[in-house]
Amino acid sequence: MKSSDQLASFVYDALNAGRSRGDITTALTQAGWSDAEVRDALDNWATGDFTPPVPRPRPFVSAREAFLYGLMFVALAMVAWHLTSLMFHLIDRWVPDIADTSNYYDTRDMRFSIASLIVFFPLFAVLNIRANRSMKANAGRRRSGVRKWFGYITLFLAAITLLSDLIWVIYALLNGDLTLRFFAKAVMVALVAGLIFAYFRADMTEDANAS
Amino acid sequence: MQAEKTVPWVIGAVVLATIAAGVWSVGGPASAKQEKRDKVRMSDIQKLNGHVLCLAYATDRTLPDMLPSEEKTIEDCSPVPRLEDPFTEAAYSYERLSDTGFRICGEFEKPELIAYPASYDPETGCVGFQFNP
Numbered sequence: 001m002k003s004s005d006q007l008a009s010f011v012y013d014a015l016n017a018g019r020s021r022g023d024i025t026t027a028l029t030q031a032g033w034s035d036a037e038v039r040d041a042l043d044n045w046a047t048g049d050f051t052p053p054v055p056r057p058r059p060f061v062s063a064r065e066a067f068l069y070g071l072m073f074v075a076l077a078m079v080a081w082h083l084t085s086l087m088f089h090l091i092d093r094w095v096p097d098i099a100d101t102s103n104y105y106d107t108r109d110m111r112f113s114i115a116s117l118i119v120f121f122p123l124f125a126v127l128n129i130r131a132n133r134s135m136k137a138n139a140g141r142r143r144s145g146v147r148k149w150f151g152y153i154t155l156f157l158a159a160i161t162l163l164s165d166l167i168w169v170i171y172a173l174l175n176g177d178l179t180l181r182f183f184a185k186a187v188m189v190a191l192v193a194g195l196i197f198a199y200f201r202a203d204m205t206e207d208a209n210a211s
Numbered sequence: 212m213q214a215e216k217t218v219p220w221v222i223g224a225v226v227l228a229t230i231a232a233g234v235w236s237v238g239g240p241a242s243a244k245q246e247k248r249d250k251v252r253m254s255d256i257q258k259l260n261g262h263v264l265c266l267a268y269a270t271d272r273t274l275p276d277m278l279p280s281e282e283k284t285i286e287d288c289s290p291v292p293r294l295e296d297p298f299t300e301a302a303y304s305y306e307r308l309s310d311t312g313f314r315i316c317g318e319f320e321k322p323e324l325i326a327y328p329a330s331y332d333p334e335t336g337c338v339g340f341q342f343n344p
Binding site for chain 1: 229232236
């Protein structure tokens with residue numbers, strides 16, 4: 001038995017036996033459990049005198065959600081990648097730079113990015129709208145563990161991208177490479193990563209408020 | 212709350228604007244076909260370059276004045292690569308500039324997109340080549 005299971009079954013038994021929450025807290029604290037662990041264990045059960053103790057809803061993981069959010073995550077990643085790639089090619093075309101030897105304009109790359117965006121952006125939009133609608137209909141979906149994980153992984157990647165972008169700008173500045181072309185590309189990366197970050201942070205913050 | 216409402220629209224607008232700019236910049240299927248035809252023409256011109264060098268080495272290291280057809284060519288330099296544009300049937304023009312330089316020209320549809328070779332002149336459609344006797 002895992003220690004968290006032991007704790008959960010102890011709390012259940014104690015509440016079932018009619019012990020007060022204060023007594024249980026004291027007993028567990030004396031046994032060495034941390035305040036946060038005790039609070040979490042007690043929060044699993046609704047307050048009130050009903051016996052047996054009434055469980056509170058907990059985060060859940062479902063294969064259907066993993067499929068939907070996984071697909072949404074991949075769609076978002078493809079959109080972010082190809083959006084940036086297409087922007088880079090457009091900047092290469094519109095912002096001339098004599099010192100940049102990688103001065104090429106690849107129409108095939110651009111067409112592939114356009115095709116990917118045409119497929120993945122509507123997919124992401126539709127999945128996202130559906131996910132939001134189902135959350136409005138059923139607030140319990142907000143507690144989906146899969147959703148939280150994909151949300152925070154996205155936030156993590158967006159944050160890493162923003163930080164790396166900043167490092168590159170500072171490096172280019174120090175190295176004398178901060179041309180208009182480079183700066184325009186850095187701004188585009190910041191725009192894409194920033195938008196994704198802003199969106200998912202708002203989404204995750206709402207979760208934190210909701211639960 | 213606010214961000215969840217506005218950010219999706221901003222993302223959508225950025226994506227659509229980028230797709231539109233991309234399509235506008237890169238051209239549609241017709242322009243892609245033009246690019247493909249230009250690639251064939253450039254590859255023909257590169258093959259003709261090899262052919263000219265072959266003729267020059269076979270004739271006392273002198274550049275030919277003109278490109279002979281298949282019937283009249285030297286056996287060593289046979290078969291003769293395509294001498295005319297396969298799409299317009301117009302002949303590629305060969306021009307001897309000096310003892311060591313020549314150029315081969317064709318009609319390109321998207322001259323501004325041709326980045327290679329560097330000796331390509333978008334104004335005239337000619338590619339300059341060197342011969343070291």
